Amino acid sequence: LWAGLAVTVPFGLKNDYKTDYFGRYDSTKSTFLAVDVAPTVAYRLSDRVSLGGAINFQRADAELVNAIPNPLAPGGPSPATDGTFTVEADDWSIGFTAGILVQAAPDLRIGVSYRSSVKHRLKGDATTEFAGTTTVQELTADVDLPEIVSAGFAYDMTADVTLLAQVNYYGWSSFEEVRLELDDGSELATVEDFRNVWGVSVGAQVRVDESWTLRGGVEYDRSPSRDAFRSTRIPDADRIWTAVGATYRISDSVAVDLSFVHMFANSEPINRTTAFPLLATTVETVGTTKTSSNVLGIGLRGNF
Numbered sequence: 001l002w003a004g005l006a007v008t009v010p011f012g013l014k015n016d017y018k019t020d021y022f023g024r025y026d027s028t029k030s031t032f033l034a035v036d037v038a039p040t041v042a043y044r045l046s047d048r049v050s051l052g053g054a055i056n057f058q059r060a061d062a063e064l065v066n067a068i069p070n071p072l073a074p075g076g077p078s079p080a081t082d083g084t085f086t087v088e089a090d091d092w093s094i095g096f097t098a099g100i101l102v103q104a105a106p107d108l109r110i111g112v113s114y115r116s117s118v119k120h121r122l123k124g125d126a127t128t129e130f131a132g133t134t135t136v137q138e139l140t141a142d143v144d145l146p147e148i149v150s151a152g153f154a155y156d157m158t159a160d161v162t163l164l165a166q167v168n169y170y171g172w173s174s175f176e177e178v179r180l181e182l183d184d185g186s187e188l189a190t191v192e193d194f195r196n197v198w199g200v201s202v203g204a205q206v207r208v209d210e211s212w213t214l215r216g217g218v219e220y221d222r223s224p225s226r227d228a229f230r231s232t233r234i235p236d237a238d239r240i241w242t243a244v245g246a247t248y249r250i251s252d253s254v255a256v257d258l259s260f261v262h263m264f265a266n267s268e269p270i271n272r273t274t275a276f277p278l279l280a281t282t283v284e285t286v287g288t289t290k291t292s293s294n295v296l297g298i299g300l301r302g303n304f
Contacts, residue, residue, distance in 0.1 A: 002042040006054065009035055010115075011145055015233065019067065020079040023232040025283040026272050028084075029065035030233040034058055034118075034145065038097070048103040052113075056095040060120045060143065063088050064233070066274075068130050071281050083131065087180065089124025089141060107156040115148040117174055126182055138183040144174040160207040164217065168199040172224035192234065194224035203243070213247040223268070230270050235289040239265040245297075252303075259297040265289070 011034040019028055035058065042052035064087040069077035099113035120143045128135045152166040172194035179189040203217020219241040225234060245259035272285040 004040045004042075006038045006040055007036065008038070009033065010058075013234065015235070017232070019082075023270070023272075023285045023287060024067040024079070024082065025069055025276075026231055026274050026285045027064065027066045027233040029063065031063040032060070033062075034060045040097075050101045052097075052099045052101070054097045056097060056116075056118065058093050058095060058118050058120075058145075059090070060093070060122060060145075061090045062122055062124075062141075062143070068128070068276065069279070069281055069283060070131065071279055084127075084129045086127045086129075087124065087139065087141075088127075089122035089139065091120040091122045093118050093120050109154045111150075111152045111154075113148075113150045113152075115150075117147040117171060118145045119143075120145070126180065140181045141178055143178065144176075146174055147171040162205050164201075164203040164205065164215075166201045166219075168201075170197050170199070170224065172196055175224070190231065190233070191229055192231070193226055193229045195226060197222040197224045201241075211249050213249075214244075215246070216242075216244045218242050225268075227269055228271070230268060230289070231272050232270060232285060232287070235268075235270065235291055237265040237268040237289050237291065239263050254303075255301045257297070257299040257301065259295075261295040261297070263291075263293045263295075265291045 011032065013030060013032040015027065015030045017023065017028050036056045038054040038056045040052065040054040042050060044050045066085050067079070068083035068085055070081040070083065071077060073081035095116040095118035097113060097115045099111060101109060101111040104110050122141045122143060124139060126137050126139045148171070149169040150166060153164070155163045157163060173196045175192055175194040177189050177191045177193070179187055181187050199219060199221040201217055201219035203215060205213055205215035207213045221239050221241065223236045223238045225236040230236065241261055241263050243259060243261040245257065247255050247257050249255045268289045270285060270287045270289060273282055274285065275282045
C-alpha cells in the first residue's frame with residue numbers, strides 16, 4: 001500500500017487585454033484557476049495489477065471583467081466613456097480519480113484512469129461601474145468541469161528507452177454556459193456550448209544514468225469550442241503541444257522533475273454578439289484567434 005498527497009492545477013485560464021481593444025465589450029480580463037488537493041492511495045493486487053485512487057478537494061477562483069458601452073456619450077461609446085462590469089467568485093467542491101495499471105507483458109504496461117467531473121457553485125460579487133455610479137451585488141454561478149478518461153501505454157524498447165502513448169477523452173459538453181444569478185433576481189448568461197473531444201499524444205523517455213532521465217513528446221488536442229460560440233474569454237482552437245523534460249534523482253526517495261511545453265494553436269473565427277439589456281444595446285465582436293503559450297514546470301517527489 002502506498003499513500004501520498006498531490007497538489008495540482010487541472011484547469012486554468014488567464015486573458016488580460018488592453019482596455020481599449022476592439023473586443024472590450026465581450027471581455028477585458030478573464031481569470032479562472034482550479035487547484036486540487038488530493039490525498040492519494042495505491043495498492044498492488046498482484047505482480048501484474050495495481051489500483052489507485054484519490055479524493056480531489058478542488059478550489060475554484062474566477063474573475064471576469066468586461067467594458068460597458070455608453071450609447072449616450074457624445075460621438076458614441078469610447079474607452080474614455082465606458083463603464084466596467086467585474087465578477088469575482090470562488091467555491092470549494094469535491095471529485096475523485098480512480099485508475100488501474102496492468103503489466104500486460106514483460107515490456108508493456110497499460111494504464112486506464114477516470115477523473116470525475118466537478119460541479120462548482122461559485123459565490124461572490126458583481127460590481128458595476130457606470131456613469132459615475134458603482135453598484136455591488138451578490139451573485140452565484142454554476143460551472144461544471146469535465147470528466148476525463150485516459151488510457152496510457154508504456155513499451156520498454158530496452159532497459160533504458162521507453163516509448164509512451166496516451167489517449168484522452170474530455171467530457172466538455174457539461175460546460176454549456178456560464179449563467180450569473182444576481183441578488184436582484186436578474187440573470188446574465190454567456191453561452192459556450194462546448195463539445196466532447198479527444199486528445200492523442202506520443203513520446204519517449206531515456207534513462208541516461210542512475211541520476212538523470214530525459215523525456216520528450218508531442219500531443220494533438222481538439223478544441224471543445226464551436227465556431228458559432230467562441231469568445232474572447234476562451235479563444236480556444238485545435239492545438240499541438242510539444243514538450244521536453246527531465247528527472248533528477250537526488251536520492252532513492254527524492255527526485256526533482258523539470259518540464260518545458262510550447263503550444264501551437266490554429267487560427268479560428270470569433271463572431272460574438274453581446275447584449276446589454278438595461279442599455280437596449282448589443283455589440284458584435286468579430287475577429288480571429290491567434291494564440292500560443294509556454295509552460296515551465298518544476299516538481300518535487302518524495303517516496304516513503
